[in-house]
Amino acid sequence: MQLEQLIIYTIYALAAATAILLIEALYLQFVAGRRQRAVNRRLARLAGDAGQQESLRDLLRERGLSESGDYVSGLVWLNRLYVQSGIASRPLVFAGWFIGAGVVVALTFLLLGGGPLMALVAGLLVALAVPLWVLRRARSRRLKKFERQLPDALEMIVRSLRAGHPTSVAIGLVSREMPDPIGTEFGIVTDEVSFGADLETGFRKMAERVGLEGLQLLSVAISIQSKTGGNLSEILHNLSKVIRERLMLRMKIRALSSEGRVSAIMLTAFPIVMFGVLLLIAPSYYGEVWGDPLILPVFAGFGLWALFGDLIMYRMVNFDF
Numbered sequence: 001m002q003l004e005q006l007i008i009y010t011i012y013a014l015a016a017a018t019a020i021l022l023i024e025a026l027y028l029q030f031v032a033g034r035r036q037r038a039v040n041r042r043l044a045r046l047a048g049d050a051g052q053q054e055s056l057r058d059l060l061r062e063r064g065l066s067e068s069g070d071y072v073s074g075l076v077w078l079n080r081l082y083v084q085s086g087i088a089s090r091p092l093v094f095a096g097w098f099i100g101a102g103v104v105v106a107l108t109f110l111l112l113g114g115g116p117l118m119a120l121v122a123g124l125l126v127a128l129a130v131p132l133w134v135l136r137r138a139r140s141r142r143l144k145k146f147e148r149q150l151p152d153a154l155e156m157i158v159r160s161l162r163a164g165h166p167t168s169v170a171i172g173l174v175s176r177e178m179p180d181p182i183g184t185e186f187g188i189v190t191d192e193v194s195f196g197a198d199l200e201t202g203f204r205k206m207a208e209r210v211g212l213e214g215l216q217l218l219s220v221a222i223s224i225q226s227k228t229g230g231n232l233s234e235i236l237h238n239l240s241k242v243i244r245e246r247l248m249l250r251m252k253i254r255a256l257s258s259e260g261r262v263s264a265i266m267l268t269a270f271p272i273v274m275f276g277v278l279l280l281i282a283p284s285y286y287g288e289v290w291g292d293p294l295i296l297p298v299f300a301g302f303g304l305w306a307l308f309g310d311l312i313m314y315r316m317v318n319f320d321f
Contacts (some may be wrong), residue, residue, distance in 0.1 A: 073091075
C-alpha cells in the first residue's frame with residue numbers, strides 16, 4: 001500500500017515538473033530566443049522597425065514599469081521583484097503561463113484520483129509559489145551576472161572619459177558594446193537622458209531597477225560629482241577597483257565554504273533518500289508503526305528539528321558583506 005502511494009505521489013510530482021519545464025521551454029523558444037544576434041536586447045529592438053522612443057517605452061513596459069519608469073502595481077514588493085528579475089515578458093503574460101500550469105496540474109491530480117483539496121493545493125502551489133521562486137532565482141542570477149559586468153563597464157566609461165568624450169557618450173558606449181543585462185540597462189539610461197532626464201535621475205532609476213548595491217554607490221558618486229564637481233574618471237576607476245576586489249573576496253569565501261555547503265546538502269538529503277529507499281526495497285520495514293497515533297507528531301517534530309539544523313548550517317556557510 002505504501003509503495004502504491006509513493007508511485008502516485010511520484011506521478012504527481014513528475015506531472016508538475018513536466019508542466020513547469022514545458023513553460024520554460026516555450027518561453028526560451030518564443031521569447032528569450034528572439035534576435036540573439038544583437039549584442040543586447042535594446043540593440044535588437046533598435047535594429048528592427050522600432051524607434052528609440054518606442055523601444056524605450058516597450059522595454060519599460062515589459063519589465064512592469066510605466067513609461068516614466070515608475071512601478072505600475074500597488075504591490076510594490078512584487079513589482080520590484082519582477083523588475084529586478086529582468087524577465088523580458090509582460091507581467092500578465094508571465095502570470096498567465098503559471099496560472100495555466102496550475103490549472104493543468106490541478107486537473108491532472110483530479111484525473112489521477114486525487115482529492116479536490118489536494119488538487120487545489122497543488123494548483124495553487126504551481127500558480128503562486130513557483131512563480132515567486134522563479135522570480136527570486138532569476139533575480140539572483142541576474143544580480144550575479146550584473147556584478148561581474150559592472151567593473152568592466154566602469155572601466156570602459158573611464159577610458160572613454162580620459163579620451164575626452166562627454167559622460168553621455170561614454171555611457172552610450174557601454175550600451176552599444178556590452179551584452180545584457182548591463183547593456184540594456186545602460187541603454188535605458190542613455191535613452192532617458194536623450195529625452196530630457198538628467199543623468200543623476202537616470203542612474204538612480206537604474207539602481208532601483210537592478211537592486212545591486214554597487215549601482216547604489218555609482219548613483220551616489222554621479223550625484224555628488226554633478227553637484228560638487230571633481231574628477232569623475234578617477235571616482236569611477238576607484239569604484240570599479242572596489243567592486244572588483246569585493247567580488248574576488250566573495251568568490252574566495254565561497255570557495256573556502258564549499259565543503260560546508262556540500263556537507264549541509266548531504267546531511268539534509270541523506271535521511272530523505274534513505275527513507276525513500278527503505279519504502280521501495282522493504283515496505284514492511286517499519287511494520288505496524290504507521291497506524292500508531294504518535295507517528296505524525298513524532299515525524300512533524302523530527303521534520304522541524306531537521307529544518308532548524310538546516311537553517312543553522314545555511315547560516316554557517318553563507319556570508320553577507
